[in-house]
Amino acid sequence: MNYGLRGKTALVTGGAGGIGSATARLFAQQGVAVALFDRDGDGAERVAAALRAEGAKAIAGTMDVRELEAFAAAVERTERELGGLDFVVSVAGGGTRQTLSTLSTEDWHAVIDLNLTGPFNAIKAGAPALRRRGGGAIVTVGSLAGLRMSMNNGVSYTAAKAGVLGLTRHAAYELGRDNIRVNAVLPGPVLTPQMKAKISVETLERVPRELPLGRWVQPEEVAAPILFFCSPMSSACTGTHVIIDSGLHVGATGPRDEYDSTRDHAAATPSS
Template structure:
């Protein structure tokens, strides 16, 4: 167990599995009290129990980030449970639909409500608590799709992740006076349940061949980067976008 985040309280949304789970575990291992927030209450509870058994202080909270009321309850529960809120990791995300021309209005709105509005909902509830405590850290999980397009996901996913980066930069500008740092993390291809659901083994192999470091990312690759961005080691960094993609977006191995 480390101590870089000792005495801090962190919310991680979408923390029951995948990248969010691994980030939550990393923050807890470094001493933070962790709120495991997820729309899947049972999965969140199981994750929190597993964290507790390994020595991490964790509490599960059911939360649909697309609901402002749920976001408000999430922050209130965190402060009631641990007395403060120092770190918010907006990780919850979904992908719905296929080609742009086939995306339904309902699929478009659902992805925007979770991936982009969810970041706003949780952040706007968390910011006053952080400001009152003279500072905090917000980390928004975007994607390399927010810098180009998603090769495995649809257009609404791409649009939402571009929006997360823009929102991150403006939040960083507006919240700096309160000592709140806001950054974005852009994962590349990562072996998570969502990716395995959306792609075939053949598609994943084709993507891997385009990655200069010659492998898909694992959730811990992003957890390491997240820890840096919410710790004191990045105390002079705000409004930045950190890409963790093994060099995929360099394009040096893409066919032209």
């Protein structure tokens, strides 16, 4: 597929991780120069080096998305080394598995800082550079948890990801007249290499049975809608989101084989 992005430049946070590296790779395949920033600068550099080896233009650096000044410096370096900035993709995020009773105030702030202040900094530091280009696109990575609740992380993650949607909407309003579009992608269960390494075989096999599509989401399937929101294909979309969850949001509460078995043998009379 051709997204119409050749010659553009993108900054991706969380570039060392599963979704960030897949996004950087898809940008590179589309002829976009990429700047990967991550708290794990070595990991981001490994991804950038692999992309350069395939002929792409890619740089990488260490950056903590919670720090506005560090974000502004990353934007400035991207403009200097890659000749400008058209897209900012805020991918870095994550949570902890604590309950309300165990979550400390400090942990609450840590998760909010990473998942909500991080995207805020992406917009705040990125918008002036996009304005200098006459426009561009910002994509935030939220989560299905922002519409429902997280089963993998705690209340702080759910709250932060819900906040990402409000941030995205409001920023879209303020930046619309600058020709800067702001949209969100909301992944569901994505089988990144990092996810695969930390879950049990039982979880690996159970999750797909509860999903309409019957399989985990792949990181590349989150990258594709991110590029869609950067491309002219979404030129009238701003302040909105797309869910990428193998259908989890439809609300099934059990495995598909159970659902099928209770229907196949049921009488043709309505049940109460």
